[in-house]
Amino acid sequence: MSRLRVDWPSCQARGLCHELLPELVELDEWGYPIVGGEVTDDLVADARAAVRACPRLALRLVAR
Amino acid sequence: MTRPASPVPVPHDVCIHPGPALLEGVADGPSLAAHRERFGDLPAVALPDLLRLVRGVGLRGRGGAAFPFAVKLEAASRRRRPVVVVNLSEGEPASAKDSALALARPHLVLDGAVAAARALGSRELHLVVTGERPRVRLSIRQALEERGGDVAVHVHTATPRFVAGQARAVIELLSGRPNLPVTAWTPEAVDGLRGRPTLLSNAETWAHVGLLVLRGEGAYRRHGTDAEPGTALLTLTSPGEDPHVREVAYGTRLRDVLPEAAQGLPALVGGFHGSWATWPTLASARVSVPGLAALGTPLGAGVLLVPDADTCPVELTSRIVTFLAGQSAGRCGPCLNGLPALAAAVRDLATGWGGASRAGELAALVRGRGACAHPDGTARLVRSLLGTLSHEVAEHAAGGCTHASAAVAS
Numbered sequence: 001m002s003r004l005r006v007d008w009p010s011c012q013a014r015g016l017c018h019e020l021l022p023e024l025v026e027l028d029e030w031g032y033p034i035v036g037g038e039v040t041d042d043l044v045a046d047a048r049a050a051v052r053a054c055p056r057l058a059l060r061l062v063a064r
Numbered sequence: 065m066t067r068p069a070s071p072v073p074v075p076h077d078v079c080i081h082p083g084p085a086l087l088e089g090v091a092d093g094p095s096l097a098a099h100r101e102r103f104g105d106l107p108a109v110a111l112p113d114l115l116r117l118v119r120g121v122g123l124r125g126r127g128g129a130a131f132p133f134a135v136k137l138e139a140a141s142r143r144r145r146p147v148v149v150v151n152l153s154e155g156e157p158a159s160a161k162d163s164a165l166a167l168a169r170p171h172l173v174l175d176g177a178v179a180a181a182r183a184l185g186s187r188e189l190h191l192v193v194t195g196e197r198p199r200v201r202l203s204i205r206q207a208l209e210e211r212g213g214d215v216a217v218h219v220h221t222a223t224p225r226f227v228a229g230q231a232r233a234v235i236e237l238l239s240g241r242p243n244l245p246v247t248a249w250t251p252e253a254v255d256g257l258r259g260r261p262t263l264l265s266n267a268e269t270w271a272h273v274g275l276l277v278l279r280g281e282g283a284y285r286r287h288g289t290d291a292e293p294g295t296a297l298l299t300l301t302s303p304g305e306d307p308h309v310r311e312v313a314y315g316t317r318l319r320d321v322l323p324e325a326a327q328g329l330p331a332l333v334g335g336f337h338g339s340w341a342t343w344p345t346l347a348s349a350r351v352s353v354p355g356l357a358a359l360g361t362p363l364g365a366g367v368l369l370v371p372d373a374d375t376c377p378v379e380l381t382s383r384i385v386t387f388l389a390g391q392s393a394g395r396c397g398p399c400l401n402g403l404p405a406l407a408a409a410v411r412d413l414a415t416g417w418g419g420a421s422r423a424g425e426l427a428a429l430v431r432g433r434g435a436c437a438h439p440d441g442t443a444r445l446v447r448s449l450l451g452t453l454s455h456e457v458a459e460h461a462a463g464g465c466t467h468a469s470a471a472v473a474s
Contacts, residue, residue, distance in 0.1 A: 006433070007247045007435075008247060008395070008396035008397065008398065008399075008433065008434050008435045009245075009246055009247060009393075009395040009396055009435050010247075011396070011397055012397070013397055028398065028401075028402075028429060029401075030397060030398075030401040030402075031397075032397035032398050032401070032433070034429075034433075060249075062249075
């Protein structure tokens with residue numbers, strides 16, 4: 001199992017992670033991600049896409 | 065932007081009481097001669113023996129997280145050329161115990177760090193002091209001069225900021241970058257300064273290591289309980305009074321430690337990132353890491369802050385949260401935006417303009433969303449206000465307050 005982790009100092013609330021992975025990423029009132037729990041098998045591909053798409057390279061998929 | 069001042073200023077004078085172990089006979093003064101006379105010469109300790117010692121007494125870090133020291137030491141020993149760091153930055157204004165050690169027992173702290181550095185084969189020993197506490201820096205400089213060249217030590221000065229003492233922020237400072245927290249993908253003991261394993265602990269932790277090496281496990285176990293041997297340093301503060309640093313054995317009742325004036329009053333346990341405890345809880349509690357954590361009031365770095373009867377705890381919490389919001393490094397969005405919003409919500413609560421729900425929501429929102437635990441600690445304080453002192457909060461929501469200081473609420 002893996003989960004998403006945000007590099008908070010790098011994150012600038014661009015919001016692509018939410019666009020690509022609304023199942024796991026919500027945005028708070030300032031546009032910063034609220035990342036949900038485990039990345040289930042059916043979401044791994046979308047999670048990887050979100051990680052790759054982050055313009056700030058602030059999202060990582062880490063093993064748990 | 066000017067940052068709000070701490071509601072409890074960094075103390076210039078600390079009242080240090082003699083204690084049973086670390087602070088035994090502090091009246092001797094901080095000199096190396098007096099230290100050697102009391103504790104003897106520092107013996108050479110091999111790594112397996114040091115590991116056995118710290119594991120035997122279950123030594124935990126005294127910076128607030130209470131992480132088992134043996135786990136860190138072992139992790140740091142697995143890779144080449146570890147670095148040893150003594151963290152004396154004590155960013156929490158209400159804490160003075162590391163300062164007290166630096167002033168009264170600098171050589172015990174240094175002995176602990178030097179013993180570990182030798183056991184690990186480290187070539188680098190770093191000390192981090194803060195510009196906010198000039199006497200600490202002076203005392204450490206004097207102590208290092210007395211010791212001569214028995215180990216190469218580098219002294220660094222931390223930025224005066226609450227989050228500057230956080231482990232990753234300290235490693236950033238040592239690396240020549242701004243003294244602010246960054247995301248830790250691996251523990252410092254595995255991958256720290258310049259990618260080397262870095263054994264970073266605060267002064268009290270190192271003093272306990274020093275004591276164990278100098279006096280042995282048997283002597284260490286003479287204080288405390290079987291499950292939790294040894295002692296802990298507490299900083300007891302009442303506003304308008306110099307803080308008192310006391311060394312107490314684990315298992316001591318809190319009511320025996322708190323000053324008489326504190327009887328019957330709530331206290332903030334664990335400092336600005338801590339939790340409120342009511343007097344009935346305090347009266348039955350003992351000094352214990354797992355014991356206090358189970359009560360929902362973790363001991364943290366050992367701060368016990370008792371506002372006087374005229375100070376409203378809601379008002380004080382509001383001032384602390386406003387201060388903490390200003391101490392954010394401003395690098396992580398949820399902390400940069402969430403903490404000022406949380407401070408405003410708690411201010412509204414204190415002045416009777418708002419209810420508890422907004423503060424509760426924001427406290428839940430910022431938790432776990434930063435490079436360091438600053439938002440988590442601030443949220444803990446607010447949640448404990450809403451939970452433990454809900455009757456005071458309800459009074460404020462109804463527009464009232466029973467404390468005299470409410471008249472000068474800002």
